[in-house]
Amino acid sequence: MDGMSLLTITVLAVFVGFEVVSKVSSTLHTPLMSGANAIHGIILVGAIIVAGQATDPWMLAVALLAVVLATANLVGGFVVTDRMLHMFHARKQLAGKEAATKAATGEVDGK
Amino acid sequence: MTLLDPVWTSLLYLAAAVFFILALRGLSSPRTARRGNLIGALGALIAVVTVFLSSRLENIPWILSAIAVGTVVAAPVARRVKMTQMPQLVALFNGVGGGAAALVALLELSHADDPWVRLAIVFTLLVGAVSFAGSGVTFAKLQELMTTRPVVFRGLPAVMAAVLLAAVAAGVAVIMSGSAALAVLLLVLGLLAGVLLVLPVGGADVPIVISLLNAFTGLAVAASGVVLGNVVLVVAGTLVGASGTILTRAMAAAMGRSVAGILFGAFRGGSTAGSTAMSERPVRSSSAEDVAVLLGYAQRVIIVPGYGLAVAQGQHTAAELALALEARGIDVDFAIHPVAGRMPGHMNVLLAEANVPYESLKEMGEINPEFKTADVALVVGANDVVNPAAKTSSGSPIYGMPILEVADARQVVFLKRSMRPGFAGIENDLLYEPQTSLLFGDAKESLAQVLGAVKTL
Numbered sequence: 307m308d309g310m311s312l313l314t315i316t317v318l319a320v321f322v323g324f325e326v327v328s329k330v331s332s333t334l335h336t337p338l339m340s341g342a343n344a345i346h347g348i349i350l351v352g353a354i355i356v357a358g359q360a361t362d363p364w365m366l367a368v369a370l371l372a373v374v375l376a377t378a379n380l381v382g383g384f385v386v387t388d389r390m391l392h393m394f395h396a397r398k399q400l401a402g403k404e405a406a407t408k409a410a411t412g413e414v415d416g417k
Numbered sequence: 418m419t420l421l422d423p424v425w426t427s428l429l430y431l432a433a434a435v436f437f438i439l440a441l442r443g444l445s446s447p448r449t450a451r452r453g454n455l456i457g458a459l460g461a462l463i464a465v466v467t468v469f470l471s472s473r474l475e476n477i478p479w480i481l482s483a484i485a486v487g488t489v490v491a492a493p494v495a496r497r498v499k500m501t502q503m504p505q506l507v508a509l510f511n512g513v514g515g516g517a518a519a520l521v522a523l524l525e526l527s528h529a530d531d532p533w534v535r536l537a538i539v540f541t542l543l544v545g546a547v548s549f550a551g552s553g554v555t556f557a558k559l560q561e562l563m564t565t566r567p568v569v570f571r572g573l574p575a576v577m578a579a580v581l582l583a584a585v586a587a588g589v590a591v592i593m594s595g596s597a598a599l600a601v602l603l604l605v606l607g608l609l610a611g612v613l614l615v616l617p618v619g620g621a622d623v624p625i626v627i628s629l630l631n632a633f634t635g636l637a638v639a640a641s642g643v644v645l646g647n648v649v650l651v652v653a654g655t656l657v658g659a660s661g662t663i664l665t666r667a668m669a670a671a672m673g674r675s676v677a678g679i680l681f682g683a684f685r686g687g688s689t690a691g692s693t694a695m696s697e698r699p700v701r702s703s704s705a706e707d708v709a710v711l712l713g714y715a716q717r718v719i720i721v722p723g724y725g726l727a728v729a730q731g732q733h734t735a736a737e738l739a740l741a742l743e744a745r746g747i748d749v750d751f752a753i754h755p756v757a758g759r760m761p762g763h764m765n766v767l768l769a770e771a772n773v774p775y776e777s778l779k780e781m782g783e784i785n786p787e788f789k790t791a792d793v794a795l796v797v798g799a800n801d802v803v804n805p806a807a808k809t810s811s812g813s814p815i816y817g818m819p820i821l822e823v824a825d826a827r828q829v830v831f832l833k834r835s836m837r838p839g840f841a842g843i844e845n846d847l848l849y850e851p852q853t854s855l856l857f858g859d860a861k862e863s864l865a866q867v868l869g870a871v872k873t874l
C-alpha cells in the first residue's frame with residue numbers, strides 16, 4: 307500500500323479513536339483501558355509475518371519471542387477484560403433476582 | 418502459493434478493523450461492554466486467520482507452537498488472577514505488547530531501504546521499548562516489589578535529557594545506515610527512557626501512566642503497521658493510540674491531575690511534601706463494640722471502601738454488614754471514589770463481585786453533598802481518597818485530587834491495618850481529628866467483629 311493511503315487511513319483512524327470513547331463514564335475506564343490493551347495485541351499479525359519470513363535461526367528465535375509476547379497480550383487481554391465485565395453483568399442479574407424475590411414476598415424496601 | 422487473493426485479504430482486514438471500532442464503542446457503554454470485548458476478540462481472530470491464509474509463511478509449525486505457548490501462559494493467569502491484582506496484569510500485558518512491536522521493528526530493519534520506512538522502524542523501536550520498560554516499572558510499583566513513592570535523584574532531568582538526545586542521535590544514525598547494532602543501542606536507550614519516565618511517578622498516579630503507556634503501545638503497533646504495509650495494524654494501533662490518549666486525559670481529569678504534572682511533577686521538586694515520617698500525635702483508637710454502637714444507632718451510614726478492603730477480600734463482609742444495618746432501618750450507601758482501588762472503576766468491579774446492589778454504589782459527585790447528613794462515615798481500608806491534604810496542602814503530591822468529603826460526617830470511623838500512610842505515602846490529618854476514631858486490624862476481620870457486635874445490639 308502506498309504512503310499516501312496509509313497516511314489517510316491513519317488520520318481517519320485517529321478521529322474515529324477520539325470519537326468512539328469520547329463519552330465514557332469513569333466506571334468503565336478500567337475495562338475500556340483493558341479492552342484497548344487487548345486490541346493492540348494484534349501486533350501478533352506483525353510478529354507472525356516476520357516469523358514467517360525469518361531465514362536464519364537467530365531471527366526466527368527473536369520473531370518467535372515476539373509471537374509469544376504478542377499472543378500473551380492479545381489472549382490475556384481479552385480474557386481479563388471479559389472477566390471484569392462478567393462481574394458487571396452478574397451483578398445486574400442478581401440485583402434483578404433480589405428485587406423479584408422482595409416483590410414476591412411483599413417486602414418493602416426501606417428507602 | 419497462498420489461499421487468499423489480495424482483494425479478499427483486504428476485505429477481511431477491513432472487517433477486522435471495523436470490528437475493533439465496534440469493540441471500542443461497545444466498551445464505552447455498560448450495557449454493551451461485554452459484547453464489545455467479544456467483538457474485539459472476534460476481529461483479532463479474523464485478522465490472525467487472514468495472515469495465515471494470505472501470506473507466504475515459512476516456519477508455520479514453530480509459529481503455531483509459539484502461539485500455543487503464549488496462550489497457555491497468559492490465559493490461565495488472566496482467568497485466575499485476583500481482581501485486586503488486575504491492574505498490574507493489564508500493565509504487564511501492555512508491556513509485552515510493546516516489547517513485541519519493538520522486536521518486529523528490529524527484525525524488519527534488514528528489509529528496509531526506504532528512509533521513511535526506517536523512520537517508522539525507529540519510532541516503533543523507541544516507543545515499544547519505552548512502553549515495555551515503563552510497564553515493567555509500573556508492574557513493580559503496583560505489586561509493591563519496589564517503593565510506591567516517587568523515585569527521584571539529583572540530576573534525573575539531566576540524565577533523562579541525555580538519554581533522549583542519545584536516542585534521537587541513534588535514531589538518525591539508524592535511518593542513515595540501517596545498522597542493526599545501532600538499532601539494538603536504540604532499543605536499550607528506549608528501555609532506559611521507559612524506566613526513567615515512570616520512576617518519578619507516585620503510586621497514586623500509576624494507573625494514569627498505565628493508560629498512557631497503553632496509548633504508546635498502540636502508536637508503536639500503528640508504526641509497525643506502516644513498516645509492514647499492513648492496514649489492520651495501522652488501524653488497530655492508531656485506534657488504541659487515539660482512544661488511549663483521550664482515556665488517559667479523562668482519568669487524569671477524574672483525579673484532578675494533568676498528565677504533564679504527573680510525569681514531570683516530581684522533577685520540579687517539593688512534591689514529596691507530607692511524605693515524611695509518621696507523626697507522634699495521638700489518635701483515638703476504638704473497639705469493635707464501640708464501632709457497632711455508633712453504626713447501630715445511626716440513621717444514615719456511608720461506607721467508603723478502599724484498596725485495603727479489597728486486599729483483605731473483605732467486600733463480602735462489608736456487603737453483609739450493610740445488609741445487617743439496613744435490617745435495623747439504617748440508610749446505608751457505598752461511596753465510590755473514581756479511583757478507589759488502584760484504577761478508575763476498580764472498586765465497582767470488586768463490589769460487584771460481592772453482589773452489592775448497583776443502587777447502593779454512589780459516585781463521588783452524587784454522594785459528597787450527603788456526607789453532611791450522615792451520622793457515620795465508615796472508611797474501610799481507604800486513605801488517600803479521603804485525605805483532606807488534597808484540598809488544603811498545595812505541596813502535597815495528591816493536591817488537587819477530588820476527595821470524598823468524609824470530614825463532613827458527624828463521626829468518622831477508620832478501619833485500618835496500621836498507621837502506615839496510604840499508597841501515595843502521605844499522612845492523613847483526618848486521623849487526628851476529634852470526630853475520628855480508629856479500629857486497627859485486617860479490614861475483613863474488623864468488619865466481621867463489627868458485624869458480630871451489631872447483630873447482638
